Amino acid sequence: MENLDTVIDFIIEHSLIQKGDRVGVATSGGADSMALLHFLHSIHKEAGFEIMAVHVNHSIRANSKKDALFVAKYCRENKIDLAVVTVDVPTYARIHKMGVEQAARVLRYQALDSVAKKKKLNKIALGHHQNDQAETILMHIFRGAGPSGASGMLPTRDHYIRPFLEIARPDIVEYNYRHKISFVEDPSNKDDTYSRNFIRNQIMPLIEREWRGAQKNIVDFGKNCQKDENYMCSLVHRTALNISENVVRIPLSLFHYHDAVVNRVIFGALDELGERENIERKHIKMMTALARTGENGARVDLPKNLFAVREYEYLAVVKRIPPSVAKVFSFKIGKTIFPEFGTVNVKKTISFKDAVTRGEMVLDVDAVPKGAKWRTRRDADQFSKFGGGTKPLNAYLIDKKIPNRLRDKIPVLAVGSEILAIAGIEIADKVRVGPRTLEAYIVEVIKD
Numbered sequence: 001m002e003n004l005d006t007v008i009d010f011i012i013e014h015s016l017i018q019k020g021d022r023v024g025v026a027t028s029g030g031a032d033s034m035a036l037l038h039f040l041h042s043i044h045k046e047a048g049f050e051i052m053a054v055h056v057n058h059s060i061r062a063n064s065k066k067d068a069l070f071v072a073k074y075c076r077e078n079k080i081d082l083a084v085v086t087v088d089v090p091t092y093a094r095i096h097k098m099g100v101e102q103a104a105r106v107l108r109y110q111a112l113d114s115v116a117k118k119k120k121l122n123k124i125a126l127g128h129h130q131n132d133q134a135e136t137i138l139m140h141i142f143r144g145a146g147p148s149g150a151s152g153m154l155p156t157r158d159h160y161i162r163p164f165l166e167i168a169r170p171d172i173v174e175y176n177y178r179h180k181i182s183f184v185e186d187p188s189n190k191d192d193t194y195s196r197n198f199i200r201n202q203i204m205p206l207i208e209r210e211w212r213g214a215q216k217n218i219v220d221f222g223k224n225c226q227k228d229e230n231y232m233c234s235l236v237h238r239t240a241l242n243i244s245e246n247v248v249r250i251p252l253s254l255f256h257y258h259d260a261v262v263n264r265v266i267f268g269a270l271d272e273l274g275e276r277e278n279i280e281r282k283h284i285k286m287m288t289a290l291a292r293t294g295e296n297g298a299r300v301d302l303p304k305n306l307f308a309v310r311e312y313e314y315l316a317v318v319k320r321i322p323p324s325v326a327k328v329f330s331f332k333i334g335k336t337i338f339p340e341f342g343t344v345n346v347k348k349t350i351s352f353k354d355a356v357t358r359g360e361m362v363l364d365v366d367a368v369p370k371g372a373k374w375r376t377r378r379d380a381d382q383f384s385k386f387g388g389g390t391k392p393l394n395a396y397l398i399d400k401k402i403p404n405r406l407r408d409k410i411p412v413l414a415v416g417s418e419i420l421a422i423a424g425i426e427i428a429d430k431v432r433v434g435p436r437t438l439e440a441y442i443v444e445v446i447k448d
Contacts, residue, residue, distance in 0.1 A: 006166070006167070007039065007163055007164065007167060008043070010155070010163065010165070010166055011163050014155040014156055014161075015156075016123075016125075016155060016156055016161040016162075016163055017047065017049055017123060017161065017163075018049070019047065019048035019049060020048060020049065021049040021050070021122055021123050022049070022050045022051075022052075022119070022120060022121045022122055022123070023040065023044075023049055023050065023051045023052075023121065023122075023123040023124070023125055023161075024051070024052055024053070024054045024083070024112065024115060024116055024119065024121040024123070024124045024125070025037045025040055025051055025052070025053050025054065025124075025125045026054055026056070026108075026112060026124060026125065026126050026127065027053040027054060027055050027071050027082075028055065028056075028067065028071075028127075028186070029055070029067040029068075029070050029071045029183060029184040030127075030183055030184060030185070030186055031172060031173065031176055031183040032127035032128075032129060032164070032169070032172055033127040034074070034176065034181050034182070034183040035127070035164075035172045035175050035176050035181060035183075036125060036126075036127040036163065036164055037051075037053055037074075037080070038175075038176075038179060038181050039163075039175070040125060040163070041078065041080060051080065051081075051125075052080065052081035052082065052083065052119065052121070053071060053075050053080050053081070053082045053083070054082075054083050054084075054085070054111075054112060054115050054124070055067070055068050055071045055072075055082065055083070055084045055085070056084075056085050056086075056087060056107075056108050056111045056112065057084065057085070057086040057087070058087060058089045058104050058107070058108070059086060059087060059088045059089055059090065060089050060090060060100065060104065060188065061186075061187070061188065066184070067184050067186075068084050068086075070182075070184050071084075072084065074182070083115045083118075083119060085111040085114065085115060087107040087108070087110075087111055088107075089103045089104045089107055090103075092106070092107055100194075101194050101195065101196070102278075112124050116159060121159075122159060123159055123160075123161050124159055124160050124161070125160075125161050125162075125163055126160055126161070126162050127162075127164060128153055128162045128164065128165055129164045129165065129166075129167050129168065129169055129172060130165065130166055130167055130168045130169070130215065130216070130219055131168065131169040131200070131204075131215060132153070133152045133153055133165060133218075133219050133222065134152075134204070134215045134216075134218040134219050135196055135199045135200055135204065136152050136153055137150055137151075137152040137218050137219070137221070137222045138199055138203065138204075138218065139195060139196065139199060140152070143280050144280040144281040144282055145280060145281060146263060146281055146284075147225045147228055147229045147232075148225075148229050148264075148267055148276075149280075150221070150222055150225040151222050151223075151225045151226035151229055152219070152222035152225075152226075153165065154226075166219075168215075168216075232260065232264055233264050233267075233268070235261075236261055236264045236265055236268065238265075238268045238272070240254060241265075241268065241269055241272065242314065243272050246273070246318065246319040247316055247317070247318050247319070248269040248270075248272045248273055248316070248317045249311070249314040249315070249316045249317075250265060250266070250269055250291070250314060250315045250316075250317070251313060251314060252291055252310075252313055252314060252315060253313075255288060255291040255292050255315070259288070262288055263284050263288075266284055266287055266288070266317070267279075267284075269317045270306075270317065273306070273317065273319050275304060275305070275306055275319060277303075277304065278303035278304060279302065279303060280303075283300075283302050283303065286300045286302075286308075287300065287302075287308045287315065287317070290308060290309075290310055290315065291310060291315040294310045295310065296310055296311065296312060297309065297310065297311075297404055298310050302317075305319055305320040306318065306319055306320065307320065309403070309404075309405060311403040311404075311405075312401050312403075316403065316405075318405060327375070328373050328374070328375040329373065329374040329375070330373060330374075331346070331368065331372040331373060331374060331413060332346065333346050333347065333348050333441075334346060336374050336411070338374075338376075338409070338411050340409050341409045341410065341411060341423075341447065342445060342446050342447035343445070343446040344374060344411055344423050344443060344444075344445055344446075345443070345444040345445075345446060346441050346442070346443055346444075347441065347442045347444070348365065348439060348440075348441055348442075349439070349440060349442060350438065350439050350440075352433060352437075352439075352440035352442060355440075355442050356433060360442055360443075360444070361421060361423075361424075361426075361427055361442070361443040361444075361445075362427075362432075362433050362440050362441070362442055362443075363420070363421060363427055363431040363432070363433070363440060363441040363443065364431055364432065364433045364434065364437045364439075364440060365437075365438070365439040365440060365441060366437075366438075366439075367430060367431040367432075368413075368420065368431055368441065369415050369420075371415060372413055372414065372415050372420060373413070373414055373415070374411050374412070374413055374414075374423075375411070375412060375414060376408055376409065376410065376411065376412065377393055377394070377397075377407060377408060377410070377412055377419075378417065379394075380417040381393035381394075381412065381414065381417050381418075381419050382417055382418060382419065383396045383419040383422070383426075383428060384418075384419075384428045384429050384430060385426060385428065385429065386426055386427055386428065386429050386432060387429060388429055393412070393419050393422075394407065396422075396426075397410075397422075400425060400426075402425070410422060410423055410424070410425070411423040421443060423443065423445045424445035424447070427443075
């Protein structure tokens, strides 16, 4: 990296930084992040962007505070703004039953995102380099990834950028030596119980000993995979996906296509949820099998907070939301908010005939008993549907092909176990308007 034009060219080629950007540099205090901080600081005025350092203390080591103090001293001496965030990785890993390595990654990105929002940073620069890329590609292959995983890390993902991605680590070491940049050594980097360290310290040296230049060849292989993947994905249209905030529904008809297409449709759904991380080939096979041969309502659990469920003509890929405490709300004029569902808005009017014609939910004011409550369903609930006929509420929802995962979230208007209205779906025969109706409630549902 004697001539830094290669890094600058890489930044320009991939539009990583533009004039006017506010860039946060993830700075652990290690050799890679300190080189990146120094480099970006050296060009930021001429290039017309602002920088600040962001340090995340993971609380994994007893002396981790020393790293934060080291970064703070460097930033103070070089007049670089700094934000420090402390997270408790061991506790988070224990509570969420995940490895320390994975927990650290989750909390680190949460912390970086939090600082970016608070400090109005539109870019976060990470110190990943060519060696990291080769290790990542090997890890993904070992875990059963396809071409997408074998592509490795991208130069840019959302607001994260990797300016050093094509720079070999020896060049970074040389850069630090030439510019007399101090850094701290993380002793955990020698702990081979972490999968990345095992690849870095054990596997890669053996590969390089046998095949000189293998690291660059691995990275070039990843680039070729990325090109192929981009082309294949360009042939797959996502317009058929039914997308909402925490659910993507894939029509079962798409699973009649070749696996090469199906795999990319599934990855497209995962991308929409922002949850492709840790998805391996075995998970794609499980989802494909569920869609092709599974029974309605069958499901498979996926890594992190995902699951897939077969729902009538769809395979739904769902991001779990922590369950909320069931709440009961008095029936009133105005808006009632149901978390995980949306808003129920009730209007009272004497001009309701057009609303009836449009098929909106219209209830006779005099037919709605005092004490009616908005709540979610219960086991004993009964519904007398519009036009006659009473059945258990759950049976009615099944008839209406409402997926099981949604049945406990839909607000119902009830008196005891008698259901008067199912928000956004139907009203009971008892509360419908008639020739003698003078005033009516119009119920509007605004879903999240």
